[in-house]
Amino acid sequence: MTKAGERFALGLVLLAALATVLPFLYMLATALTGQWEAFRYPPALIRGRAHFENFPAALTALPFDRFFLNSAIVATCVVVGQLFTSAMAAYAFARLRFPGRDRLFLGFLSVLLVPALVLLVPRFLIVNALGWVDTYAGLISTELVSVWGIFLLRQFFRTIPRELEDAARLDGAGEWTIFRRVVLPLSKPALATLAVLSFVDQWKSFLWPLVIARSTEMQVVEVGLANLHGLYYANWPYQMAAAVTATVPLLLLYLVAQRYFIRGIQMTGVT
Amino acid sequence: MASVILRNLTKTFDGAARPALRELSLEVRDGELLVLLGPSGCGKTTALRCIAGLDEATEGEIHIGERDVTRLPPAERDVAMVFQNYALYPHLTVRENIAFALEVRRVPRKEILRRVSEAAQRLGLAELLERRPAQLSGGQRQRVALGRAIVRAPQAFLFDEPLSNLEAPLRSELRSEILKLHRALGATMIYVTHDQVEAMTMGQRIAVLYEGRLRQVGTPAEVYARPADVFVARFVGSPGMNVLHGRGRPVEEGGSVIECGSLTVPVALEHYEGEIELGVRPEHVTLSPPEKGLGSAEILIVEPHGPETLVHLDAGGQTLVARLPGLLEVRVGDRVGVKLDKRHFHFFDASGARLA
Numbered sequence: 182m183t184k185a186g187e188r189f190a191l192g193l194v195l196l197a198a199l200a201t202v203l204p205f206l207y208m209l210a211t212a213l214t215g216q217w218e219a220f221r222y223p224p225a226l227i228r229g230r231a232h233f234e235n236f237p238a239a240l241t242a243l244p245f246d247r248f249f250l251n252s253a254i255v256a257t258c259v260v261v262g263q264l265f266t267s268a269m270a271a272y273a274f275a276r277l278r279f280p281g282r283d284r285l286f287l288g289f290l291s292v293l294l295v296p297a298l299v300l301l302v303p304r305f306l307i308v309n310a311l312g313w314v315d316t317y318a319g320l321i322s323t324e325l326v327s328v329w330g331i332f333l334l335r336q337f338f339r340t341i342p343r344e345l346e347d348a349a350r351l352d353g354a355g356e357w358t359i360f361r362r363v364v365l366p367l368s369k370p371a372l373a374t375l376a377v378l379s380f381v382d383q384w385k386s387f388l389w390p391l392v393i394a395r396s397t398e399m400q401v402v403e404v405g406l407a408n409l410h411g412l413y414y415a416n417w418p419y420q421m422a423a424a425v426t427a428t429v430p431l432l433l434l435y436l437v438a439q440r441y442f443i444r445g446i447q448m449t450g451v452t
Numbered sequence: 453m454a455s456v457i458l459r460n461l462t463k464t465f466d467g468a469a470r471p472a473l474r475e476l477s478l479e480v481r482d483g484e485l486l487v488l489l490g491p492s493g494c495g496k497t498t499a500l501r502c503i504a505g506l507d508e509a510t511e512g513e514i515h516i517g518e519r520d521v522t523r524l525p526p527a528e529r530d531v532a533m534v535f536q537n538y539a540l541y542p543h544l545t546v547r548e549n550i551a552f553a554l555e556v557r558r559v560p561r562k563e564i565l566r567r568v569s570e571a572a573q574r575l576g577l578a579e580l581l582e583r584r585p586a587q588l589s590g591g592q593r594q595r596v597a598l599g600r601a602i603v604r605a606p607q608a609f610l611f612d613e614p615l616s617n618l619e620a621p622l623r624s625e626l627r628s629e630i631l632k633l634h635r636a637l638g639a640t641m642i643y644v645t646h647d648q649v650e651a652m653t654m655g656q657r658i659a660v661l662y663e664g665r666l667r668q669v670g671t672p673a674e675v676y677a678r679p680a681d682v683f684v685a686r687f688v689g690s691p692g693m694n695v696l697h698g699r700g701r702p703v704e705e706g707g708s709v710i711e712c713g714s715l716t717v718p719v720a721l722e723h724y725e726g727e728i729e730l731g732v733r734p735e736h737v738t739l740s741p742p743e744k745g746l747g748s749a750e751i752l753i754v755e756p757h758g759p760e761t762l763v764h765l766d767a768g769g770q771t772l773v774a775r776l777p778g779l780l781e782v783r784v785g786d787r788v789g790v791k792l793d794k795r796h797f798h799f800f801d802a803s804g805a806r807l808a
Contacts, residue, residue, distance in 0.1 A: 344539035347506050352553035352600070353527040362552075366543040 205428075212236070212421035219417045232418065239419040240426060242412065247398060248405035254317060255390070255401060256383035259324045263379045264372055267330030272360050274331065275338035276346065286335070292328045297388070305392055315395040324383065330375045336448055337371035338364060374441040374448070381431055402427045453640050454517030454607040456480040456503060461512035463498050471510070472498040474664045480608075485634050485641045487655030489648060491687070495664040496644045500610050503642065505529050516607050532601035533610040536617060538593040540585040540600075546572075547581040550599045571603040574636075575629070591622040595629070602633065608640040615650065627654060648688050652676070660684050682804035685731045691762065693731045693798065694772035700724035713768030715747035715790060719797065728807075731798030734762065737774035738791045739782070745789030751782055765790065 211219055213231040240246070273279075274286045304323045313319035341364060349359045365372070387403040394400050400408070406423055413419045435442065458478045464471040473495040480486045488496040501507040503514055505526035514522045521529045532553075540549050550571055554564045572578045575595045585593055594614055601609055611630070615623045631654060634641055645651055651658050652672045660667045660675065660683075668680035679685035685693040698712030700721065708724040710717045717730060742748045749767035756779050763774045763782060767790060774790075782788070799807040 342537065342539065344535050344537055345541060347504075347526075348533070348535065348539040348541075348600075349552075349556075350506065350526040351504060351531065351533050352604075353556045354552075355527070358556055362556075363541060367541075 208421050208428075209425055211417050212425045214418050216416055216418055235418045235422040236426065239409065239413075239422040242419065243405055243409055244397060245402070245405055245423065245426070248400050248402045251317075251320075251394075251399060252384055252401040252403075255320045255324075255386075256380050258317070258321045259383045260376050260380050262321070262325035263327045263330045264376060266326045267334050267375060268365065268368070268372065269360075270326075270331045271334030271338055272364060275335045276364075277356070289328050289331060293332075301388065301392065304389070308393060314393055315399050317399075319393045320390055320399070320401070323389070324386075327375075327379060330379060333375055333445065333448055334368065334371055337368055341367055370441070370444060371448070373438065374445040377434060377438045377441045378445050380434065384431055453482055453638060455482045455484075455515075456608050456640060456642065457513075457515040458499070458503070459513040459515075461499065461502060461514065462510050463495075463502055463507060464510045470664070472664055473502070475512070476661075476666050478659055478666065478669065480640060480642055483638045483640055485631075485643060485654060485656045487651040487658045488642060488644045488661060489646070489651040489655075489658050489688075490661035491646055494661040496646075496661050497612055498664075499661070500533075500612055500642060500644050503529075503608075504531055504533050504610055530604075530607045531610055532604050532606040532608075533612060534594070534597045534601055534614045536613040538585070538590075538597045538617075540593055540596055542585050545582050545584055546577060546588070546596050546599075549585070549596055550577075550603050553600065553604050567603050568599075571599040574602070574633075575599050590618050591626060594618065594626060598630070598633065602637065608642065611641065611643040611645075613645055614643075616645075616647070623650075630654070649690060652688070658688075660687065662687070678806070679731070679798065680806050682729055682731070682800045685798060685800070689733060691734055691773050691775075693733050694737065695800070696730045696732075696767075696770050696772065698728055698730055700726060700728050713747070713770035714749060715767050715770070715792075717746050717792060717794075719794065719799075721799065727802040729800035729802070729804065731800060732772075732792050732796060734773045734775035736793035736796040737765075737772060738793070739763065739774060739776065740789035740791050742787045742789050745791045747790060748787050749790050751784050751786045751788060754780070754782060754784060756780075 212235055213233065215229070215232050218229060274282060308314060308319045308323065313322065345363055346359055349363050354362065385403065386401070387407070390401045390404050391407070394404060406420070406427060409423050410420055457480070458476050461473060461476040462471055463473040476495075476499055488499060490496045498507060502509045505521070505524060509522060512522070513520060516529060516531065541552065544552065547568055550568045551564050554567065569578070572581055575598055577592070577595055577599055580588065580592060585596065588596065597614070615626055618626065627650065633639070643654060655672055657669060657671055658675050659669045662683050668675055668684050675684065675688055679688060679693065682695050686695055696712035696715070698710040698717070700708045700710045700719070702708045702725065703718075708719055708721050710719055710724070710728055710730050712730060747767060749765040751763055752766050752771070753764035755762040755764075758779070759777070761776050761778065761780045763776060763780070765772050765774060765788070801807055
């Protein structure tokens with residue numbers, strides 16, 4: 182690329198980055214504003230002194246400690262469950278030989294094309310029939326299998342040289358030993374990618390918890406934010422203070438595990 | 453240790469038109485080092501993978517020692533394999549790599565320690581035990597792979613082109629390492645290679661495969677001196693045997709001559725008529741002034757090697773190579789006479805099979 186072309190591309194990327202970051206900055210600024218200053222026109226990023234008291238006030242207006250705990254429990258359980266089911270299914274699709282394997286895999290993949298909304302009602306009917314509405318089981322159970330996770334790990338497993346598997350077989354290893362002692366340890370990067378992305382996915386999840394969690398004690402952070410909006414619809418600083426707090430775990434995760442996010446995109450072409 | 457016997461082993465891969473291996477029958481004796489030699493795609497690796505149990509034979513039987521292992525899984529065949537790409541577990545240290553098979557088989561810890569350090573000692577790996585494969589050179593990696601094989605004391609060792617990824621000096625070093633192991637362990641070894649130098653220098657016997665069929669089995673000397681067909685003649689030797697295509701006709705004085713290109717070669721065959729392939733090794737070809745010899749040829753290429761020179765010749769459309777001692781004063785394009793040592797002729801019929 183020419184010098185000028187490079188500069189143009191860089192400018193474009195910077196512009197996109199700015200457009201992405203600006204709402205976050207505005208959110209942060211609003212979270213630190215006094216209630217009435219937030220409505221001042223024209224809007225500004227820095228407006229007088231920082232109102233840190235917005236944070237405790239917003240977070241105690243509803244039991245956000247409980248919401249955070251719920252989100253953490255649900256996300257952690259789902260991550261562990263998805264790692265387990267995705268790895269096993271992906272191994273079968275990548276390495277075992279059985280009739281109809283590839284067709285079955287295509288069947289699984291086609292589920293990715295079905296919008297989550299379409300599945301909402303059937304999922305609810307099943308969970309309701311099981312008596313799991315307003316329980317952790319209800320929040321977690323239907324999230325335990327991720328087609329995307331199976332796809333991601335299958336792609337990765339296929340890149341592991343077959344000779345390693347052959348060597349292990351000759352060394353006396355059975356299928357389970359190959360899976361646990363050769364394939365899984367070699368797949369740590371892919372497993373980490375899946376863990377990180379599925380955690381984020383759960384943390385951001387809104388619709389399903391909204392449908393399943395009835396009582397205040399079972400709410401997750403995202404739904405809590407929506408409820409706060411209902412209660413304090415005119416108090417933007419409170420809402421933004423809570424929203425900023427909800428973003429912090431994801432931000433930290435991103436800082437620590439940035440390369441796994443990138444790898445996830447590289448490996449599957451899906452975010 | 454044990455013998456390995458193959459009976460009519462045939463392997464056809466799913467969807468393949470032709471079998472990769474056809475009715476291979478072969479006996480590898482207890483304690484023998486047998487080389488499976490052939491160009492790529494000849495079925496030698498397939499044969500090895502069938503013996504290991506990594507591929508299932510379509511037909512035929514495989515016996516290791518007293519046992520019929522044809523339908524047994526690899527783990528129960530008690531053979532060890534060394535791969536071209538080493539196939540070391542990248543996430544394990546050298547020690548863990550060598551110990552893996554013993555751990556999987558639940559050998560007691562103390563025994564594992566003893567056997568791993570013994571194998572490491574033998575292969576000069578003692579200093580490297582805590583390293584990972586990525587921190588080793590190619591030669592060291594292949595040593596670890598050897599260690600992983602010998603630590604199990606299996607019935608037979610299988611080598612799948614273990615030296616192909618190594619540089620030439622390392623290759624000869626590891627070659628003698630493997631021979632040393634073979635002598636020290638008295639182990640049955642089957643060694644697959646496409647490199648005929650490796651085959652000649654390592655094998656107690658060589659089995660030559662081509663297009664899925666066994667062409668010849670014998671000691672390196674037998675295979676070199678009496679190739680069973682044109683393919684073996686051309687494949688074994690560096691360069692391989694010259695095979696001239698000609699027509700035989702009887703002559704009045706008795707015997708016959710074979711006319712190949714610009715050469716007229718008198719042979720001892722009685723009244724031979726028709727198409728024939730005449731084989732003669734490069735070391736049995738000499739040059740003479742153009743008017744002498746069996747006919748004249750043009751020099752195509754001169755390859756000085758120091759102790760010897762290879763001269764590629766065109767004799768009326770038939771190419772042949774002469775291996776001559778020392779450095780020669782000949783130039784590309786020169787016309788020379790060609791002499792062949794008739795004591796070392798090989799005759800093959802038009803289909804390529806050896807005559808007498």
